[in-house]
Amino acid sequence: MQFHQHTLPNGLQVIAELNPSVHSVAAGFFVRTGARDETEAVSGVSHFLEHMAFKGDNRISADDVNRIFDEVGANYNASTGEEVTIYYAAVLPEYLDATMELLSVMMQPSLAQEDFDMEKNVILEEIGMYDDLPSFTVYDTIMATHFAEHPLGRSVLGTKESVAALTSEQMQTYHSNRYRAGNMTLVVAGNTDFDSLLAMAEKHCGSIPTGQCERDLPESIPKQTLRLVTKGSIVQQHVMQMGPAPKGTDELRYAAELLSVVVGDDSGSRLFWELVDPGHVDSADVGYNEYDGAGTWMSYLGCQPDRVEENIAVMTRVFEEVNNNGILQPELEQAQNKVASRIVLRGERPMGRLSSLGGNWVYRKEYKSVADDLKTVRALSLADIDALLKQYPIRMSTTVGVGPREQLDIG
Amino acid sequence: MSSQKFESFSLPSGLQVVVEPMSGVESAAVTLMIPAGSVFDQPGKSGTAAILSEMLPRGAGDLTARELSAAMDNLGLQRSVSGGVGYITFSAATTADRIAEAIPLIASIITAPHLNEQQFGPSRELVQQALNAIDDEPQQRLGQFLRRCSYSAPWGNPAEGTLVNIPDITLQDVQQHYNSSICPNHSVIGVAGNVNAAELQDTVAAAFEGWSPKEVVALDADGVEASPKHVEHDSAQTHIGLAWKTVPYRHARYFEAWATVSLLSGGMSSRLFTEVREKRGLCYAISASINTQKDQARVFGYAGTTNERAQETLDVMVAEIRRLHEGITEDELQRCKARAKSTLIMQQESTMSRSSSLARDTLHLGRVLGLQEIRSRIDSLTVDQVRDFALEYAPDSMVLVTIGPDALDASCLKGTAPAE
Numbered sequence: 001m002q003f004h005q006h007t008l009p010n011g012l013q014v015i016a017e018l019n020p021s022v023h024s025v026a027a028g029f030f031v032r033t034g035a036r037d038e039t040e041a042v043s044g045v046s047h048f049l050e051h052m053a054f055k056g057d058n059r060i061s062a063d064d065v066n067r068i069f070d071e072v073g074a075n076y077n078a079s080t081g082e083e084v085t086i087y088y089a090a091v092l093p094e095y096l097d098a099t100m101e102l103l104s105v106m107m108q109p110s111l112a113q114e115d116f117d118m119e120k121n122v123i124l125e126e127i128g129m130y131d132d133l134p135s136f137t138v139y140d141t142i143m144a145t146h147f148a149e150h151p152l153g154r155s156v157l158g159t160k161e162s163v164a165a166l167t168s169e170q171m172q173t174y175h176s177n178r179y180r181a182g183n184m185t186l187v188v189a190g191n192t193d194f195d196s197l198l199a200m201a202e203k204h205c206g207s208i209p210t211g212q213c214e215r216d217l218p219e220s221i222p223k224q225t226l227r228l229v230t231k232g233s234i235v236q237q238h239v240m241q242m243g244p245a246p247k248g249t250d251e252l253r254y255a256a257e258l259l260s261v262v263v264g265d266d267s268g269s270r271l272f273w274e275l276v277d278p279g280h281v282d283s284a285d286v287g288y289n290e291y292d293g294a295g296t297w298m299s300y301l302g303c304q305p306d307r308v309e310e311n312i313a314v315m316t317r318v319f320e321e322v323n324n325n326g327i328l329q330p331e332l333e334q335a336q337n338k339v340a341s342r343i344v345l346r347g348e349r350p351m352g353r354l355s356s357l358g359g360n361w362v363y364r365k366e367y368k369s370v371a372d373d374l375k376t377v378r379a380l381s382l383a384d385i386d387a388l389l390k391q392y393p394i395r396m397s398t399t400v401g402v403g404p405r406e407q408l409d410i411g
Numbered sequence: 412m413s414s415q416k417f418e419s420f421s422l423p424s425g426l427q428v429v430v431e432p433m434s435g436v437e438s439a440a441v442t443l444m445i446p447a448g449s450v451f452d453q454p455g456k457s458g459t460a461a462i463l464s465e466m467l468p469r470g471a472g473d474l475t476a477r478e479l480s481a482a483m484d485n486l487g488l489q490r491s492v493s494g495g496v497g498y499i500t501f502s503a504a505t506t507a508d509r510i511a512e513a514i515p516l517i518a519s520i521i522t523a524p525h526l527n528e529q530q531f532g533p534s535r536e537l538v539q540q541a542l543n544a545i546d547d548e549p550q551q552r553l554g555q556f557l558r559r560c561s562y563s564a565p566w567g568n569p570a571e572g573t574l575v576n577i578p579d580i581t582l583q584d585v586q587q588h589y590n591s592s593i594c595p596n597h598s599v600i601g602v603a604g605n606v607n608a609a610e611l612q613d614t615v616a617a618a619f620e621g622w623s624p625k626e627v628v629a630l631d632a633d634g635v636e637a638s639p640k641h642v643e644h645d646s647a648q649t650h651i652g653l654a655w656k657t658v659p660y661r662h663a664r665y666f667e668a669w670a671t672v673s674l675l676s677g678g679m680s681s682r683l684f685t686e687v688r689e690k691r692g693l694c695y696a697i698s699a700s701i702n703t704q705k706d707q708a709r710v711f712g713y714a715g716t717t718n719e720r721a722q723e724t725l726d727v728m729v730a731e732i733r734r735l736h737e738g739i740t741e742d743e744l745q746r747c748k749a750r751a752k753s754t755l756i757m758q759q760e761s762t763m764s765r766s767s768s769l770a771r772d773t774l775h776l777g778r779v780l781g782l783q784e785i786r787s788r789i790d791s792l793t794v795d796q797v798r799d800f801a802l803e804y805a806p807d808s809m810v811l812v813t814i815g816p817d818a819l820d821a822s823c824l825k826g827t828a829p830a831e
Contacts, residue, residue: 021435023756054679062689063680070678070746073753092753121692128717129695131647134547233645235546268480277469277476279536282544302544334484341487341505345438349760 003367004194006201010210011182014201015361017189017353017369025096025190026350028088029103030358032185033178035082036151036292037215044158045166045174047080048123052171053087053106054078055115060105062115072098075351078106082143082152083292084362090351093191097200104204107179116168124164127157135302137229138238138402142298145227146242146398150220152291180211187358190350217293220244222397226410229402236282237305237403239312241396243297246388248290248363255388256288256295258380261335262327263318263394264299268334270318275301281311286319286394292363297394305404312410316396323393326386336377343373415759417769417779418608425596425624428615429769429779430608433762439604440504440762441517442770447499447592449568450630456580458538458572459588463526464494465534466585467501470525471516479516486513492520496558496570497704498774499593504763507605511614518618526589531582539577546574549650549814550696550715552642556812557652558702560640561709564633594625601769604762639811641818649721649815653712653728655806660703660775666788667800668701671735672710673747674797675699680746682731687714693724705775722819729809729823736801739794751789755782 004016034046055062069076069089076089076099087106091099130136140155147153157163186205188197222244246252264271264286275284281303289296303311346352347370356373360366368376401408419429449460468490469476483490483503490503501521505513545551559567600619602611657668676683676699687693699712712732716724758764759782772779809824 023759024753063685066679066685066689067746070680071749073749073751075753075757090753090757092756118689118692122688122695125648125693125716125720126695128647129715132549132650132715235543236540238547268484273477276537277533279533279540282537282540303540304543330481334481337485337487338489341438341489341509344487344506345489345504345763348436348438348762349757 001369003369005367006198008181008201008205010206010208011180011212012201012205012208013185013361014198015185015187015357015367016194016197017357018192018194019189020191022191022350023092024090024350025093025188025192026088026090026354027096027100027103027186027188028086028354028358029107030185030187030362031085031179032083032183032213032215032362033085034080035154035156037178038154038174042166042170042174043154043162044123045171046085047156047158048119048163048166049171049175050078050080050085050087051119051123052111052116053109055109055112055119057105057108057110060102065102065105068098068102074099080156082154082156086358088354090190096192096197100200101204104208107184107205107208111168111172111175113168116171120163120166124160127160127163130157134231134234134236134238134402138240138400141227141229141402142240142242142398142400145225145400146222146296147220150218151216152220152294178213179208180213181208182210182212184208185358185361187354187361189353189357215292220294224397226399226408228405228408229400230404230406231402232404234403236302237308237401237405239301239308239399239401241299242398243394243396245288245295245297245392246290247293247295250295252388252391253288253290253295254376255380255384256392258332258335258339258377259327259385259388260286260288260297261338262331263322265338270322271315274314274318275311280307280314284311284315290363297396299396308401308405309409319394323389323395326382326389329382332380332382332385336380339377340374343370343377415781415783418612419773419779420612422595422616422619424619424622426619426622427599427773428612429599429601429773430606430611431603431765431769432606432608433604433759433765436605436760436762437506438504438762439507439510439602439606440766441502441510441514441600441602442766443501443517443521443598443600444498444770444774445521445593445598446497446627447588448495448497449570449572450497450565451588451592451628452565452568453584455576456584457568457576459580459584460499461494461538461570461572462534462580463585463588464492464499465537466526466530467492467520467524469530469534471519472523474519476530479520483513483516488513494570496566496568502763502767510602510604510606511610514614515618521593522619522622524589526582526586528582531585535577535580538572539574542571542574542577545571549644549646549648550713553650553652553713553812553814554711556640556642557654557711557810559636560638560810560812561635561654562707563635565630566632566704566707567635591625591628594627595619595622596624597627599770599773601766601773603765603769639821639824642812642814643816644814646815647717648715649718649813649817649819651714651716651721651725651728651819652812653732654709654810655732655808657701657708657710657804659706659708661705664800666792667796668708668804670744670747670792670797671801671804672699672701673750674739674743675731675735677747678750682735683728686731687724687727691723691727693720693727718816721813721815725819726823732806732809736798736805739798739801741794744792744794744797748789748792752786755786758782
C-alpha cells in the first residue's frame with residue numbers, strides 16, 4: 001500500500017493510495033461544494049448541477065457519457081451533500097484512462113439549455129420520491145431546524161419551487177464560482193501506478209480553471225426546538241433529535257464515533273437493549289456526524305405513534321446515564337472490536353477506500369491508512385470518552401417528528 | 412481473471428459446505444442458507460418465518476441473548492439473519508483470524524436457539540413494527556403486492572409477514588416452524604476469504620455435529636392474487652410495478668434472460684433509462700431486474716413518477732418491454748458484457764459477495780459456477796440468441812400494480828406477443 005500526493009499547475013490536488021493486489025481501481029472527484037454554499041435564491045443548485053454533469057460537453061454528449069461508462073463496465077455514480085459533491089467510478093485498471101477522461105468532462109459540463117429543461121423534470125421527480133419517504137422528510141426537516149439561520153440548514157434537494165425557478169444562467173454562475181481546481185481533489189484508490197495516473201490527470205484535468213473558494217464557517221447556536229410535520233397517511237411516528245457534537249477537525253471526533261457505537265449502534269448497543277430488543281420500537285439509533293466547523297449527535301426513533309413519549313423518555317435516560325457515569329471498559333473494547341472489523345472489511349475494496357481517503361483529505365488534508373485507523377481506534381481509552389462527554393454530552397436540543405401525531409409532550 | 416478454487420464437502424447430516432480460499436483479502440465471510448422461509452408459513456400465519464428469524468439470535472446454547480451478542484461483537488462479527496421467501500439466511504463476516512471462533516457461535520444459533528416465551532413477545536412486536544414501517548415506504552409495499560400478484564401462494568407469500576396474521580401467531584407456531592424446517596439436509600454453508608479449507612472443514616464439522624436431518628415438507632400451490640391492482644395512497648408519486656415471466660437461474664437459457672433484462676435496465680445507457688428518464692424526464696427511479704426462485708422466475712419492473720405523468724410512464728415502459736426484441740445491436744450487447752465482466756472481477760474483492768454466491772449457486776444449481784465459466788457463457792452470447800429469447804419469452808401478459816392517488820389505464824397491457 002503506497003500513498004502519493006501531487007498538485008497540478010492549475011491547483012488540482014491528486015491523492016492516491018495504490019495497491020497492486022486488488023483487481024479494480026476507483027477514481028473520484030471530491031468537490032468542496034454543496035447545499036451550504038448556496039444562497040436561498042439557488043437552493044438545490046449543487047444537486048441539480050451534479051445531474052447536469054452527466055450531460056457532458058460539446059465534444060462528449062449525454063448519450064456518450066452513459067454509453068462510455070457502460071462500455072468500460074464502470075460501477076459509477078455521484079452524490080451531493082451539504083458540504084461535498086462527489087463523482088466516482090470503479091473500473092478495471094485498463095479502463096482508468098477512459099474513465100478519468102469522462103470524469104474530467106463532468107467537471108466542466110456545457111450546461112445546455114435543452115438538457116437543463118429536461119433534467120429539471122427528473123429533479124422534481126426525485127423530490128417527489130423523497131416526499132413519500134418519512135425517514136427522509138424527518139432528516140431534511142431536522143437539518144433545517146437545528147441549523148436554522150446557519151448554512152448547514154439548507155436542503156440538498158431544494159424545494160419544488162426553488163428548483164422550478166432555477167435558471168441555467170444561475171447554475172452557470174454557481175459552477176464557475178465553485179468548480180475551480182483549487183476546490184477539488186482527485187482521489188484514486190486501487191490497482192494502478194502513480195506515474196501513469198499523473199500523466200492521465202495532466203492530460204484530462206489540466207483545463208480545469210484555477211482558483212480557490214471561500215466558505216463561511218459560522219458557529220451554530222441551536223435553540224431548544226420541537227417541530228412536527230403531521231401527515232395522517234403515515235403509520236409510524238418517525239422522530240429525530242439533534243444536539244451539538246465535536247467539529248470535523250476536533251480530535252474528540254474519534255471518541256465520538258466510538259461512543260456512538262456503544263450507545264446507539266443498530267445492534268448490541270445500549271439503545272438496542274433498552275428499546276429495540278424488547279420490541280418497543282421499529283428502530284432506534286444514535287450517530288455522530290462531522291461537518292466543516294460543526295458536528296452533531298443525531299438520533300432516530302421509529303415507533304407506534306402512541307408510544308413516542310415513553311420511548312423518548314427511555315432514550316433520554318440512556319443518554320443521561322452515559323453523560324453522568326460514562327461507559328464501562330468491556331463496552332469500550334466491544335465497540336473497538338466492532339469498528340476495527342468494519343474498517344478492515346470496508347478497506348478491502350477500492351470503492352470503500354475512496355470515500356475514506358477523500359473525506360480525510362477534503363476535511364483535514366490528512367492521509368490515514370487502514371493501519372492508522374486501526375491504531376487510532378485501539379488507542380482510545382475511557383479517559384478519552386470522559387473528556388468527550390465533559391465537553392459534548394449526548395444532549396439533544398432539537399426534536400422533529402413526522403407522522404400522524406399533532407402534538408408531542410416530551411418535556 | 413485469477414483462478415478460483417473451491418472445496419466442497421457434505422457432512423453426514425446432509426449439510427453441504429463450500430469453501431473458497433481467496434488471496435489478497437484479510438477477511439472471511441460465511442453465508443448459511445436454510446430452506447425455511449415464508450413459503451413454509453401456514454395459512455393464516457404469515458409472518459411465522461419472520462418471527463423465527465428475529466428469535467434465532469436471541470440466546471443459544473449456554474449463552475443468553477446479551478452474552479451471545481457480546482461474544483459475536485468481540486469477534487468483530489458483522490452479521491444479519493434475514494427471513495426470505497424461500498430461505499432463512501445467516502450472513503456474517505469478520506477478519507479471517509476470528510472466523511474459526513465465530514463458526515461455533517453461528518452453529519449454536521441455528522442448532523440450539525432458545526426460542527422461549529420471554530423472547531417471543533418482543534420478537535413478534537418487532538415484526539409487527541417492521542410491517543408498519545413498510546407501509547410508510549410505498550416502493551417496498553409495492554414489491555410485496557407485485558410478488559403476491561405474480562406467484563401463486565405460498566411462493567408469493569411476503570417474506571416480512573402479513574399484518575393481520577401477526578396477532579394469531581403463537582410461540583408454538585414458531586417452534587413448529589423451527590422443528591419442521593430448520594434442517595441440515597438441503598441447507599448450505601458457503602465460506603469465502605483468507606481461509607484454509609482443510610482446517611475449516613474440521614471446524615464446521617465439529618460445530619454442526621448435533622444437527623440432525625428431517626423430512627422436508629412438500630408444498631402445494633394455491634391461488635395468485637388478481638391484477639391489475641391499485642392501492643390507494645396519499646402520496647406525491649405514483650409507484651408503478653410490472654412483472655412478467657422469465658426463466659430461473661438454473662435454466663439453460665438463464666444468461667439469455669439476464670442479457671434481455673440488462674438491455675432494458677442494465678446501466679444508464681439501457682433502454683428504460685434512456686427512453687423514460689433521459690429522453691422524456693418522466694421519472695427519477697426506474698429499474699427492472701430478475702427475481703429468481705429455484706423453479707420459477709419473474710422480471711420485476713419499477714418506476715416512481717408524479718401522478719400526472721404516471722400514465723405516460725407506464726405506456727412508455729410497456730412499449731419498451733414489448734419492443735425489446737427489435738433492433739438489438741452488437742454494441743448494445745457488448746456493453747452488457749462489459750458490465751458483467753467488471754462486476755464478476757470485482758466480486759473477487761468481496762468475501763461477502765463470494766460467500767453468498769457459493770451458497771446460492773449450490774442451492775440453485777447443485778454446484779458453484781466459477782467466475783471464469785460465467786464470463787465465458789456471457790461472452791459467447793450472440794445478438795441472435797438474445798433476440799430469439801426476447802421473442803420467445805415476450806410477455807403475452809403482464810402483472811401491473813400501482814400505489815398512488817389514482818389507478819392507471821391498463822389498456823396498454825392488452826397487446827399480443829410479437830410474431831416473427
